[in-house]
Amino acid sequence: AREKFISTFQEIQKNFSEVFKTFFEGGRASLVLREEEDPLEAEIDIFATPGGKKLSSLPLMSGGEKSLTAVSLLFAIYLVKPSPFCIFDEVDAPLDDVNVERFSRALQEYSQNTQFIVVTHNKLTMRAANQLYGVTMEEKGVSRVVSVKFDKAMEYANEGQIPAG
Amino acid sequence: AREKFISTFQEIQKNFSEVFKTFFEGGRASLVLREEEDPLEAEIDIFATPGGKKLSSLPLMSGGEKSLTAVSLLFAIYLVKPSPFCIFDEVDAPLDDVNVERFSRALQEYSQNTQFIVVTHNKLTMRAANQLYGVTMEEKGVSRVVSVKFDKAMEYANEGQIPAG
Amino acid sequence: MKLAELNIVGFKSFAKKTNLLLHDGMTVIVGPNGCGKSNIVDAIRWVMGEQKSNVLRSEKMDNVIFAGSASAKPVGMAEVSLKIENTRNLLPVDYAEVVITRRLFRSGESQYLINGNQCRLKDIMDLFMDTGMAISSYSVIELPQVEQLLNGKPEERRKIFEEAA
Amino acid sequence: MKLAELNIVGFKSFAKKTNLLLHDGMTVIVGPNGCGKSNIVDAIRWVMGEQKSNVLRSEKMDNVIFAGSASAKPVGMAEVSLKIENTRNLLPVDYAEVVITRRLFRSGESQYLINGNQCRLKDIMDLFMDTGMAISSYSVIELPQVEQLLNGKPEERRKIFEEAA
Numbered sequence: 286a287r288e289k290f291i292s293t294f295q296e297i298q299k300n301f302s303e304v305f306k307t308f309f310e311g312g313r314a315s316l317v318l319r320e321e322e323d324p325l326e327a328e329i330d331i332f333a334t335p336g337g338k339k340l341s342s343l344p345l346m347s348g349g350e351k352s353l354t355a356v357s358l359l360f361a362i363y364l365v366k367p368s369p370f371c372i373f374d375e376v377d378a379p380l381d382d383v384n385v386e387r388f389s390r391a392l393q394e395y396s397q398n399t400q401f402i403v404v405t406h407n408k409l410t411m412r413a414a415n416q417l418y419g420v421t422m423e424e425k426g427v428s429r430v431v432s433v434k435f436d437k438a439m440e441y442a443n444e445g446q447i448p449a450g
Numbered sequence: 451a452r453e454k455f456i457s458t459f460q461e462i463q464k465n466f467s468e469v470f471k472t473f474f475e476g477g478r479a480s481l482v483l484r485e486e487e488d489p490l491e492a493e494i495d496i497f498a499t500p501g502g503k504k505l506s507s508l509p510l511m512s513g514g515e516k517s518l519t520a521v522s523l524l525f526a527i528y529l530v531k532p533s534p535f536c537i538f539d540e541v542d543a544p545l546d547d548v549n550v551e552r553f554s555r556a557l558q559e560y561s562q563n564t565q566f567i568v569v570t571h572n573k574l575t576m577r578a579a580n581q582l583y584g585v586t587m588e589e590k591g592v593s594r595v596v597s598v599k600f601d602k603a604m605e606y607a608n609e610g611q612i613p614a615g
Numbered sequence: 616m617k618l619a620e621l622n623i624v625g626f627k628s629f630a631k632k633t634n635l636l637l638h639d640g641m642t643v644i645v646g647p648n649g650c651g652k653s654n655i656v657d658a659i660r661w662v663m664g665e666q667k668s669n670v671l672r673s674e675k676m677d678n679v680i681f682a683g684s685a686s687a688k689p690v691g692m693a694e695v696s697l698k699i700e701n702t703r704n705l706l707p708v709d710y711a712e713v714v715i716t717r718r719l720f721r722s723g724e725s726q727y728l729i730n731g732n733q734c735r736l737k738d739i740m741d742l743f744m745d746t747g748m749a750i751s752s753y754s755v756i757e758l759p760q761v762e763q764l765l766n767g768k769p770e771e772r773r774k775i776f777e778e779a780a
Numbered sequence: 781m782k783l784a785e786l787n788i789v790g791f792k793s794f795a796k797k798t799n800l801l802l803h804d805g806m807t808v809i810v811g812p813n814g815c816g817k818s819n820i821v822d823a824i825r826w827v828m829g830e831q832k833s834n835v836l837r838s839e840k841m842d843n844v845i846f847a848g849s850a851s852a853k854p855v856g857m858a859e860v861s862l863k864i865e866n867t868r869n870l871l872p873v874d875y876a877e878v879v880i881t882r883r884l885f886r887s888g889e890s891q892y893l894i895n896g897n898q899c900r901l902k903d904i905m906d907l908f909m910d911t912g913m914a915i916s917s918y919s920v921i922e923l924p925q926v927e928q929l930l931n932g933k934p935e936e937r938r939k940i941f942e943e944a945a
């Protein structure tokens with residue numbers, strides 16, 4: 286079990302450094318298993334430096350940088366053992382447009398092997414959809430779902446009006 | 451002191467119900483000071499129902515509804531004792547476009563008496579600005595600030611490029 | 616192994632029968648604040664066996680039953696069905712498709728069904744356990760959780776590493 | 781009483797001298813993730829006397845001094861100055877303008893100045909206390925805090941009611 290954990294950990298470690306680079310141009314990051322302890326109990330430390338900056342302490346990172354770093358870690362783990370499906374609920378909220386696009390491009394890439402369900406308010410994320418559903422409450426307090434086309438979805442997400450299409 | 455607190459509380463209570471209505475069409479909300487206790491110690495309960503729904507328990511409310519409800523309360527308190535300045539850091543992140551506009555319209559209204567500093571990624575919030583600053587890191591890891599015009603700011607917030615204007 | 620179809624009726628704000636077809640790749644869900652997007656996410660968790668009421672944002676489990684609104688009466692039962700295609704024969708059953716159903720009545724009585732046959736909650740959870748599709752801490756990702764990964768307790772972080780090993 | 785001008789040098793990512801003019805109404809700050817927007821908010825808190833290092837996202841106070849980057853060497857001091865116009869003669873001084881300055885050196889030594897004259901931190905905090913401009917829990921509003929208002933401890937909620945009374 287100990288070896289299994291260590292070999293999995295090393296694979297995640299490698300993935301994390303690579304995924305982080307796709308999100309942070311010129312950045313680098315690593316995971317470290319604390320040495321003094323039993324690998325089955327040891328804490329895992331995260332070190333991450335966005336591009337061009339000095340070794341950041343995690344707390345000093347910005348809101349968006351922290352989200353992207355955590356997302357890099359989640360993808361790193363996912364790549365070791367892809368789950369059949371994964372749901373993201375407004376995870377893109379703190380990201381600027383460039384990062385939203387990087388994030389949705391990563392999802393598109395992994396979605397070849399995994400079904401992703403992504404809840405969002407962001408127009409760029411919507412564009413990456415294979416299919417798009419709009420949720421509405423035309424009848425007060427009662428939800429219903431409609432399948433939508435992208436440009437209709439744009440008005441729809443904003444106004445909650447069912448597009449006439 | 452007890453009377454001061456109670457009269458202030460009643461004013462906040464009145465403001466809260468009104469502000470909530472401006473954010474939630476057809477909604478209603480109230481603040482209740484628990485009766486069995488000394489007013490100087492009593493807990494304050496929040497009851498809020500977005501338009502057309504049944505009395506919501508706060509936990510069941512959506513992410514955006516909770517943010518708007520809390521913002522309504524903050525404005526309700528602010529109206530009793532306007533502060534000379536107030537800073538909002540990405541408070542509009544969970545809001546959909548209609549709510550972002552309501553929020554920025556409220557800020558514009560109150561900004562007659564108060565200086566507001568608002569950090570945002572949202573284009574609609576940017577439009578409400580009296581002045582707009584873009585922050586950039588052209589030199590790696592070193593921030594600088596430029597004053598920007600709205601349409602330039604749009605590209606700028608997305609790409610971090612200093613607009614040529 | 617893929618999610619094919621979700622059917623919701625009487626669950627949270629979905630008073631009326633709602634059908635969602637799920638395809639390969641990325642399904643994006645949009646709509647205004649409070650319209651029911653996260654409720655769909657909750658429905659998926661719930662039908663797959665989620666038992667923690669705080670994860671479902673309810674103080675008590677029967678809060679998931681549609682409680683009525685300005686335009687619709689409360690109902691007596693919440694039901695969610697999820698059809699899964701056994702595409703790689705990962706499911707330990709001989710069917711090409713498996714439909715899992717969960718019901719909760721106001722009386723507090725629960726029902727669980729696999730392909731229309733009553734079973735126990737444990738049977739549903741075992742079904743998923745074997746396929747690696749179990750609703751783990753990281754099959755649904757939300758923002759607070761993303762931050763927790765960086766700031767939270769080390770044991771939480773270890774847990775998802777161990778789940779991958 | 782209004783904030784007129786902010787000057788930052790050596791504070792967090794603002795290695796070089798940065799000047800921000802603040803006007804009436806709504807000032808909106810935009811830019812990509814990690815470029816320094818929240819650092820500007822931190823600079824305002826810090827110069828007004830914020831002492832809690834976690835509020836400033838630092839594990840220790842000297843983390844606010846620019847630590848260097850790929851393109852700039854670390855510096856030895858962080859300095860923030862805030863010019864305030866005494867527009868309603870609320871400030872207990874005879875000046876039309878007051879400039880407060882805070883410095884921190886790598887040695888750990890701090891300096892505080894009012895209109896260029898050295899004073900104690902307490903003098904700066906007293907200045908604000910009398911004007912109701914003290915950096916209270918609600919002069920800077922961020923998302924986690926907004927949610928805390930609804931979900932958090934009742935004492936936290938009471939505190940802002942009491943501040944208004």
Ligand SMILES: Nc1ncnc2c1ncn2[C@@H]1O[C@H](COP(=O)(O)OP(=O)(O)OP(=O)(O)O)[C@@H](O)[C@H]1O
Nearest residue numbers: 512513514627648649650651652653654680681682
């Ligand atoms: N049992 C129930 N009966 C009726 N309505 C319910 C029930 N449970 C939750 N709701 C309603 O569902 C709404 C929340 O929906 P949900 O959380 O899915 O919104 P959302 O689309 O995710 O919004 P946001 O974009 O703000 O996150 C709330 O207004 C709540 O009152």
Ligand SMILES: Nc1ncnc2c1ncn2[C@@H]1O[C@H](COP(=O)(O)OP(=O)(O)OP(=O)(O)O)[C@@H](O)[C@H]1O
Nearest residue numbers: 347348349792813814815816817818819845846847
């Ligand atoms: N003492 C310091 N020296 C150098 N850089 C620092 C220092 N303290 C913080 N930083 C850097 O400042 C950056 C964070 O800036 P800030 O939090 O202002 O970003 P932001 O513009 O608010 O981004 P977001 O939109 O993601 O919230 C981090 O990358 C961090 O490394």
Ligand SMILES: [Mg+2]
Nearest residue numbers: 512513652653
């Ligand atoms: Mg939601």
Ligand SMILES: [Mg+2]
Nearest residue numbers: 347348817818
């Ligand atoms: Mg920030």
